[in-house]
Amino acid sequence: MFSFYSPKAKRNIARIIPFAIIWVVMGWIILYLEHVASINGVVDDETAIHLNFPVVLFATVSVALIGLLVGVMEVVWLEKVFRKRSFAQKLFYKFGLYALTMLVIISIAYPIAASIELKTGLFSQAVQEKFFGFMLSPVFWSTMVGMGTSLFLCLFYAGISENLGHKVMLNFFTGKYHSPKEEERIFMFLDLKASTTIAEKLGHVRYFNFLQEYYDNLSDAIIAHQGEVYQYIGDEIVVSWRNELGLKSNNCIECFFAMKRDLQKRWPFYEAQYGFKPSFKAAMHFGRVTTGEIGALKKEIFYTGDVLNTTARIQGLCNEYGEELLISEALQAQLSLDTKYQTKSHGTAVLKGKASSLEIVGVRKS
Incomplete structure (x- = not known):
């Protein structure tokens, strides 16, 4: 599949893919937990996204793309920018930058998911009410915690990969x-x-x-x-x-x-x-x-x-x-x-x- 890519491109692709995997797995966990919380009345039923196949598919594709975006930013750009920073400084600065990026993405992705669920226009009043209710609800904060966890895991993986070397790290994990x-x-x-x-x-x-x-x-x-x-x-x-x-x-x-x-x-x-x-x-x-x-x-x-x-x-x-x-x-x-x-x-x-x-x-x- 990657035979036409240069060794450097293959190496970068191999390092980027785990970011998408981390985000997809964490995304599924967050969706499931929110679904369970919704059906048990723990969160407001009006703000929670209810699971059905189109919503799960959209969420999976969305978080995979977010993971790939984070991976590309990390491997191609930020790794060089913060190369001379300590591991702790890298985590702190990158986490802040990515968290801001995630807020922007949520502001775009949530209304789209809501419009799919409600089967109505993206800018309809029902979607807007659901979105603003979500921003003020516990679901929003649980989502932020979940995304923050995904970010932390990605950055931790990136730090270990950079210090050990990608192949060495994979050899350790695969045994x-x-x-x-x-x-x-x-x-x-x-x-x-x-x-x-x-x-x-x-x-x-x-x-x-x-x-x-x-x-x-x-x-x-x-x-x-x-x-x-x-x-x-x-x-x-x-x-x-x-x-x-x-x-x-x-x-x-x-x-x-x-x-x-x-x-x-x-x-x-x-x-x-x-x-x-x-x-x-x-x-x-x-x-x-x-x-x-x-x-x-x-x-x-x-x-x-x-x-x-x-x-x-x-x-x-x-x-x-x-x-x-x-x-x-x-x-x-x-x-x-x-x-x-x-x-x-x-x-x-x-x-x-x-x-x-x-x-x-x-x-x-x-």
């Missing part, structure tokens, strides 16, 4: 890795050049601010090439792909060069803001890992396998060989590197802590 699983994965260890010198020059706070900008700068390329950030380790990023995704269209290799291009486009900003042009070096290798949830006080999706240690060792050879990107010959054999790439074999290397040697290849763009 995909609750029991360890073996899988073939490609790993890229990407390390900032001269990081110690940069940190000493900038100081702790400015260096931290720089890293935030730096990581943000590289994220679009990772998304576009279907990578997953496994870990941020100081100034190092570990990116991973399932084998089939990393090999497809040379995603893992193209990701490196896309990250490089995106960083170089921002060099004028970094030079003006921090006084230098950042660059990085990286290594890639693939192999079998065991993937599962681990931790007692804090859960993580964790990979174990020789491939991680090997990739880290290969990355340590970049300076020695004068290469920005080194890959194992075994990975090169799996890829389809045409004439737009230049490869150079550096022979076999005995990696630190490894009994067997490995052939190493440098990769550049022609």
Whole structure:
């Protein structure tokens, strides 16, 4: 269904859909509770919307559209606007903005639902009386509480998704890795050049601010090439792909060069803001890992396998060989590197802590 969309669009759609699901489920609960309250005489029968198929259908479509609207606003716009705010501040500011939006939506949606129920014109006196009676009734306030709960759940989901990562969060909820699983994965260890010198020059706070900008700068390329950030380790990023995704269209290799291009486009900003042009070096290798949830006080999706240690060792050879990107010959054999790439074999290397040697290849763009 989504095969024609870019990886970034697919990721955004996957993040937006849960907003609609949350709103639809909460909408059904609110409708049911109001219906029960109405038939039991808890609320004024004149202001409550009575359930029938057209009303339920309209309500379902309406709240689904509201959920999608909230999701689009959150993923496309507000996430960027409030990126540097704390989690609590994000909840507070976004809740106020969305609550105001919801009031406007209620003012439009309720008269339409009332006109459907009463089978009369939208601007008829009966609809207007029902609407103003609703605004002054307990039903209105129960609706606001329900919508507020939906908003809170959406914002809480958005916050967790942003901090854990959408795929990691889904894996936790679905229990995909609750029991360890073996899988073939490609790993890229990407390390900032001269990081110690940069940190000493900038100081702790400015260096931290720089890293935030730096990581943000590289994220679009990772998304576009279907990578997953496994870990941020100081100034190092570990990116991973399932084998089939990393090999497809040379995603893992193209990701490196896309990250490089995106960083170089921002060099004028970094030079003006921090006084230098950042660059990085990286290594890639693939192999079998065991993937599962681990931790007692804090859960993580964790990979174990020789491939991680090997990739880290290969990355340590970049300076020695004068290469920005080194890959194992075994990975090169799996890829389809045409004439737009230049490869150079550096022979076999005995990696630190490894009994067997490995052939190493440098990769550049022609």
